[in-house]
Amino acid sequence: MRCRKCKDRxxxxxxRHHTAFCKPCLSDFICAQAERAVTEEKMFTKTDRVxxxxxxxxxxxxxxxxLRRLGYQADAFYVDLGIGAYSRQSKTRVEQFTSARGIPxxxxxxxxxEGAGINELADLVHRPTCSVCGTLKRYHxxxxxxxxxxxxxxxxxxxxxxxSRLLGNVLHWQTEYLDKQGPTLPASMDGFAKKVKPLFxxxxxxxxxxxxxxxxxxxxxxxxxxxxxxxxxxxDILNRLESESPGTKQAFYWGFLAKQEAExxxxxxxxxxxxxVLHPCITCGQPxxxxxxxxxxxxxxxxxxxxxxxAS
Amino acid sequence: MKVLLNHPVREVDVKGPRxxxxxxxxxxxxxxxxxxxRGDELVTEDDMLRDDDRIEIRPVMSxx
Ligand code: SF4
Ligand SMILES: [Zn+2]
Ligand SMILES: [Zn+2]
Numbered sequence: 001m002r003c004r005k006c007k008d009r010x011x012x013x014x015x016r017h018h019t020a021f022c023k024p025c026l027s028d029f030i031c032a033q034a035e036r037a038v039t040e041e042k043m044f045t046k047t048d049r050v051x052x053x054x055x056x057x058x059x060x061x062x063x064x065x066x067l068r069r070l071g072y073q074a075d076a077f078y079v080d081l082g083i084g085a086y087s088r089q090s091k092t093r094v095e096q097f098t099s100a101r102g103i104p105x106x107x108x109x110x111x112x113x114e115g116a117g118i119n120e121l122a123d124l125v126h127r128p129t130c131s132v133c134g135t136l137k138r139y140h141x142x143x144x145x146x147x148x149x150x151x152x153x154x155x156x157x158x159x160x161x162x163x164s165r166l167l168g169n170v171l172h173w174q175t176e177y178l179d180k181q182g183p184t185l186p187a188s189m190d191g192f193a194k195k196v197k198p199l200f201x202x203x204x205x206x207x208x209x210x211x212x213x214x215x216x217x218x219x220x221x222x223x224x225x226x227x228x229x230x231x232x233x234x235x236d237i238l239n240r241l242e243s244e245s246p247g248t249k250q251a252f253y254w255g256f257l258a259k260q261e262a263e264x265x266x267x268x269x270x271x272x273x274x275x276x277v278l279h280p281c282i283t284c285g286q287p288x289x290x291x292x293x294x295x296x297x298x299x300x301x302x303x304x305x306x307x308x309x310x311a312s
Numbered sequence: 313m314k315v316l317l318n319h320p321v322r323e324v325d326v327k328g329p330r331x332x333x334x335x336x337x338x339x340x341x342x343x344x345x346x347x348x349x350r351g352d353e354l355v356t357e358d359d360m361l362r363d364d365d366r367i368e369i370r371p372v373m374s375x376x
Contacts, residue, residue: 001356011354012347020356057374160373208347208372212354220318226375235373239344 012209015246023213030210033201034066041184043196044152050074051106051150051193053141054097056090056219058211059156061097063199065216067154068103074154075104079140081133082110082117083224090219097217106148108140114299119225124302129225132298139295143286145193157197160204163253164234179270182257188274191287203249204235313361315339316368328363335361345373 001010003022010020014029021029037043044050050067054060054076067074078094081087091107098105111117118136122129145153162181169177187194199207211218226232241248280286281293288294313328315335326335332348332355348355349368361367 001358010356013356058372059374204374205344205347205372208370209354212347212349212352212370215352220370222319222375229375232373232375236342236345239342239373243342243344 011213012206014203014206016203016242016250026206026209026213030062030202030206031066031070034063034198035070037183037198037201038070038072038196041182041196043154043184043198044072044194046071046073048073048151049149050152050154051077051141051145051148052154053077053079053137053156054094055156056093057156058208058216058218059158059161059199059204061093061156061216061218062207062211062214063154063156064097064103065101065214066210067198068101075106075150077106077141077144077153078108079137080107080109080111081136081223083119086219086221086224087117089221093217093219106144108144110136114302116302121298121302124305125298127298130229133225135294135298139286139293142191142193142195143284146191151187151194152196153193154196154198156199156207158199158202158204158207159249159253160235160238161231162197162200163238163249164231166253166256167234167238168230178256178260179273182260186269186271188271189278189287191280191285192274192278200253201250313363313365313367316366318369319371328361328365330361331357332359332361333357335367339369341369346371 001013001020002008003010003025004019005025006022008022011023012026013020050072052060052064052067052074054064055078064074064076076094076098078091080091094105110121114121114136116124118133119129122132125132141153166181169181183197183200185195238249277289278287281288281296283292283296286293286295313326315324315326317324326338333343335348336343336346343357347370349370350361350365355361
């Protein structure tokens with residue numbers, strides 16, 4: 001197979017765009033798609049400081065690489081969840097990647113600051129690990145971005161992540177979540193960083209290919225807690241549809257975004273809604289809809305039920 | 313040829329020569345969900361794999 005642009009040997013075929021690329025043209029394509037997402041969705045500009053949440057996986061490390069290559073001021077933030085060998089290996093990947101490129105890296109250690117790893121914390125509060133993990137990560141992503149003076153928090157979510165999440169939300173008619181499924185969430189009030197997903201135009205497979213051709217040493221292994229996750233099932237189903245009918249994933253997610261944008265003109269904006277219901281948490285000051293934010297509630301519960309001292 | 317698979321990590325032996333497309337079919341894998349790496353080079357579905365190639369099948373789906 002030949003590259004559609006330069007006729008060199010192709011390394012990746014992209015049926016949804018009826019194309020195939022060699023190594024340099026693939027990297028150009030990926031960077032152009034990310035740049036288009038950043039500008040069209042008004043995510044940030046070259047003067048903004050962007051904090052990229054990295055896990056050591058292909059998406060977040062590639063995102064950091066792409067944004068730097070495009071000339072954005074992107075730094076890294078890693079949350080060490082304290083999940084044995086998996087966390088140690090992913091952290092090493094992140095440290096090697098950032099130090100080799102001279103990218104500033106901020107780290108939050110759950111074991112130090114919360115006093116326990118994610119598995120122990122979830123046990124203490126009797127809640128599913130991934131849901132506790134989601135609360136903790138969201139909290140620290142936002143808090144760290146705001147406290148360190150970053151205007152924007154970027155995550156490596158890709159087209160497959162967003163399409164599968166949309167499928168899950170639609171299957172269960174969880175329409176209340178749909179509002180927050182766009183690639184740009186504005187900083188609706190003080191204490192909230194703007195949240196963006198610059199890879200939403202790119203399929204997981206395209207990003208993995210970018211990581212491989214650019215020799216990004218990412219962790220291939222999955223978090224041990226993700227086994228059998230519902231999301232994998234949804235992704236698998238979407239991939240079956242995609243191989244029968246290329247373009248299904250983007251038609252599904254981008255179509256949703258277009259519909260949402262059209263409706264947004266007639267509804268109060270998310271920022272207006274947020275300002276109406278959010279105020280500072282009485283314990284930590286982060287924005288919340290309740291008196292105490294879900295992070296502080298979680299930590300209070302862990303402290304009360306925990307046999308060992310847990311910090312707050 | 314030696315084919316390295318991930319999730320879980322394991323190795324299988326497959327007779328070559330064989331097209332990437334046919335290898336995936338034999339292993340019952342959907343091309344949307346994997347990338348095929350020969351040595352450290354990505355290959356496409358119509359590439360021919362030889363008996364002395366070292367192949368890695370890299371899954372691209374992640375659960376987070
Ligand atoms: S799979 Fe692992 S990293 Fe992902 S939410 Fe669950 S515990 Fe956290
Ligand atoms: Zn080319
Ligand atoms: Zn709080």
